[in-house]
Amino acid sequence: MKKTFMGVRLRRLREERGMTQVALARALDLSASYLNQIEQNQRPLTVPVLLKINAVFGVDVQRFSDDDEARLITALREVLADMQSGPGGVGPEQAVSLAEIRELASGMPAVARTLLALHQRHRQALERLDALGAQLGDGRSGVLASASHQPMAYEEVRDFFFARHNYFAELDDAAERLAAEWGLQPGRADEGLVRRLQVAHGVHVVTAPELPGGAQRCYDPASKVLQLALGLEAGQRAFQMATQLAFLEMGHELHRLADGAGLSGEQARALARIGLANYFAGALLLPYTAFLQAAEAVRYDIDRLGHQFGVGFETVCHRLSTLQRPSARGVPFFFIRVDRAGNISKRQSATHFHFSKIGGTCPLWNVYEAFAQPGRIVPQLARMPDGRAYLWVARTVSHGGGAGGWGAPGKEFSVALGCDLRHAAQLVYSRGLNLADPEAAVPIGMGCKVCERDACPQRAFPPMGRVLDVDENRSRFAPYPVAVGGSPGGLANPHPGVA
Structure with a gap:
């Protein structure tokens, strides 16, 4: 320490x-x-x-924990960069230094969190003003829709899981106990789940050629029939049945956790219940103690764990990011899933790594390189601008199921799992990597809008609060601090007096 x-x-x-x-x-x-x-x-x-x-x-x-401090530092840097940019933003002479941010996060974390909450309210107020201005400009009347007063439901749920470090002891402990009571066997859990659904709840499990909206699971409470999509693998079927059992067996606990999360509306609470049910399903198929012991025995080899427990690559990665029981912690992982366009559909962090909310991620990150090598695990040592280094492993996954047939579009994602460099030696994927060489790590960032690496060859646009110095005598653009009063788009006019 x-x-x-x-x-x-x-x-x-x-x-x-x-x-x-x-x-x-x-x-x-x-x-x-x-x-x-x-x-x-x-x-x-x-x-x-x-x-x-x-x-x-x-x-x-x-x-x-200094991990919690690092999360605050990253979030504060993002917020302060946002406050510095745009009309009315503070100039570079008033910018808060990294040393000051570290002091605030370390010494006064409650003040730091209050600042983050105030910034969130500020952004919401700006959105309300924009929406109201659009309504008045169109000559429309009426009350501003309440939906514009709040962040999107899925963003609230992500923040809820992030605040809990992606660990829910209530669900994890119950899932481990029930897996033992029901006699669920690793790799053969689907048999026990079918039996539990039938005996305890009178639910009959059937396979359907096609479900509405391409769903993988559809439950009818009236007939007590659970339909699973044709083409699901055994592990996927087990996960869907375990999710349904979460609603049937743990419904009260799911509602209690979602209602106590401080979410803005029923849509967010419903999404939270779905996320919590999925969490319980993963914990039921991969019981905490047995899974952690197996993970440590194989040095967190994802493929070997998948074969042992009969689940896919993504399910193992997701479960590894939840092993934070205080009495038996696993490696604190970060988990992310993206598509080819860079859209982040899943992101969870058991520790300090902070995913940008302002938009965009780093093209130098191996989560994108994995698309060029489908089906292969791509390791990477990466270093963030704050000096912290990480070991990442990424691989593409394809989601099947249903009866799409010839010509139907499929689902392909890149799934990445990362941990702080100090834990890297515990992973089999560190084999052959020089963990002690600071030059071996690829310099990455959270995204161009909040990354201060001036010389990055992949920079798409300047960081917020900075502009491109257009120099006709050089062959590249060089960012420099923006003066107050730049153009509305955030880029100051490089040629004063020219419209």
């Missing part, structure tokens, strides 16, 4: 418990002067002290 100064967080914990400094020092078996030095950031928060805090107060150590 590196030296971590978190005096403000420790003082906040003490204030929440209504304790004096002397009382906290006595509870932790420390001298009052030593505790005072920790709270004043004159001494780092060490592992022994952190373990004492966990033992005495039952506080999750994640509260003092």
Whole structure:
């Protein structure tokens, strides 16, 4: 553990418990002067002290994790870049430095989160103004639709899972217990699931040549018939049946978690329930303890785990990103799924990696290289602009099912799983890679709009708040800080006086 100064967080914990400094020092078996030095950031928060805090107060150590700090730093950089750009934005002379952002995220995380929440409200207010202006401009009357007051439902649900570090102990523990009670066997879980549906709920499972809207599962509560799409593999069938069992067996818990997430409307809550049901299904097919032990035994070899548990590459990757039980943590992974156009349809993070919300990802990322090598696992050492390095593995996956027939478009995605470089040696995919060489990592970013790598050969446009210096004597565009009062599009006119 590196030296971590978190005096403000420790003082906040003490204030929440209504304790004096002397009382906290006595509870932790420390001298009052030593505790005072920790709270004043004159001494780092060490592992022994952190373990004492966990033992005495039952506080999750994640509260003092530098991973959480890194998530805040990344989010703050994105928000501040957005605030600096556009009409009314602050100029470069008022820009907040990375050192100041680190200090805010480390010392005052609650203030940092409040700033992020305020920015989100600011963006929502701008969207409402734009929508109202469009209505008035068209001469229409009426009340502004309430939908424009809130972010999109799926974005709210993504933030909900992200805030929980993609781990739900309630569902994970219940799934592991029920898998044992029902006698589900790795690789043959579909047999036990069919039996459970029939015996406990009177549900009959049938195969349908084609389901409405290309669905993979369709349940009729009246007839108690569960239809599964023709062409699903055994693992996919098992996953769909496990998802239906989540609604039948865990419906109350799904509603409780979704209702307590602070989501804006029923559509978001319904999406959250679906996501939670899928989470339970994965935990049922891949029980926590058995799956973690198997993963560690094969050094997180995704294909071998898929064969052992009878599920596909994507399901294994998704499950690996959820192994964050406090008493038995796996490698903290980040999981993402994209299509060829760069649309992100799934993204989950068990730790600090932050996916950009402003748009676009990095074309140098191996998640896109995987499309050029379909079916093959493509490893990559990558380094972000903040200096953190990661090991990523990516592979294409195809989604079948249904009876599309000749000429029907298919579904192809690239699935990527990543972890911090300090965990890379635990993965079989690090074999042959020079993890100690800083030059071996490919420099990537979250996307051109928020990436400050000036010399990147793949840059599509300047970062927000910066423009292209058009120099007729050079063969390339070089970004430089924008002055306040640039053109409405964010690019200042390189030739003053020319319309």
